Amino acid sequence: xxxxxxxxxxxxxxxxxxxxxxxxxxxxxxxxxxxxxxxxxx
Numbered sequence: 001x002x003x004x005x006x007x008x009x010x011x012x013x014x015x016x017x018x019x020x021x022x023x024x025x026x027x028x029x030x031x032x033x034x035x036x037x038x039x040x041x042x
Contacts, residue, residue, distance in 0.1 A: 004028045008038045 005027050009015045012033070019029040032038035 002026060002028045004030065006030050006032065006038060006041060008032045008035065010034060 005022055007015050007018050007022075007029055008031075009018070010033055015031045015033075019031055022029050030041050032041055
């Protein structure tokens with residue numbers, strides 16, 4: 001089972017950059033723009 005990482009950052013480019021890096025390392029990612037969106041994903 002792949003580990004999942006929740007990336008929370010208000011900068012879309014940073015979120016995407018981190019996501020690409022982690023996915024290349026074999027992890028699944030979810031992205032949120034702010035804390036409220038992150039809480040909805042949990």
